[in-house]
Amino acid sequence: MSLSDLGAAVRWLREHTEPAAAGLPVGGLRANGRRVRGLRREELAELAGVSADYLRRLEQGRRHPSAGVVTAISRALRLDRADYERLCALAGYAAADGHVPREAGRAAMQLLRRFDDTPAFLADAAWNVVAVNGAWLALSGRAASGTGLDWNVAWRTFCDPRREIGRTDEHQAGFQAVLATRLRDAYLRYPADASLGELVDELRSTSRPFDTLWRTPKTVPAYENRAVFRHPDGAAITLDGALLEVPGDDLMAVVLTAEPDSADAARLGEVVRASGRPAVVRVGQTGPG
Secondary structure, three states: OOHHHHHHHHHHHHHOOOHHHHOOOOOOOEEOOEEOOOOOHHHHHHHHOOOHHHHHHHHOOOOOOOHHHHHHHHHHHOOOHHHHHHHHHHHOOOOOOOOOOOOOOHHHHHHHHHOOOOOEEEEEOOOEEEEEEHHHHHHHOOOOOOOHHHHEHHHHHHOOOOOOEEOOHHHHHHHHHHHHHHHHHHHHHOOOOHHHHHHHHHHHHHOHHHHHHHHOOOOOOOOEEEEEEEOOOOOEEEEEEEEEEEHHHOEEEEEEEOOOOOHHHHHHHHHHHHHOOOOEEEOOOOOOO
């Protein structure tokens, strides 16, 4: 197979995909009094997160896309499994599969227990919180109840922000960029996960900032963030967030720490000691809703 075969296949699929089938409104650019057939190149490029020029060269057989780009184009076109596998084969890749792992294994839970006096939680690759420790529950004042979007960090940040958490504009922009970038990576790694696809669709249709970040992703070198947490008793505690990878389960551990020997550290210690919460709690039901 040649790159020209791949380009011809992408163009054929684009021209035979109706806008409504790709989640776009009916109507649009017209040529000689009628709409162009299927999707416009610019429409597919935006949905897939690439430039229109890149897509044009790909269709002309002058670009060899990465496996991630093939997956992104396939998801944008909402291809069935057979067409997706055919595009992968034309590009020389094996088709990706699988779903976002949503269970915290024994080692991940043990890691969470080690932060007994430090607020921490485990989240899957789609930013669904799957477990929290007692220090986090003490800080937030929340019960380990609620399902679906209640425990999705991306949704709560972009669509239903919690009033008890405050950030400067700079830290908020950085936090949002991390969420969108990592969620986009997960979206490409797990193309068969319908729940993840629904979550992304919900975020893009509900939050303009998320949709902007999705269409123009930013390079995020590392996760570093600072936030002010307002405890139910009225105290404000400033904490720095760090992200640890849990590769065996494809999870993330988010750990919140105060400046050593600071008033924030002292207040956090008081809140945690007074709580008496259990060491680790599994929470929520993962997924978009």
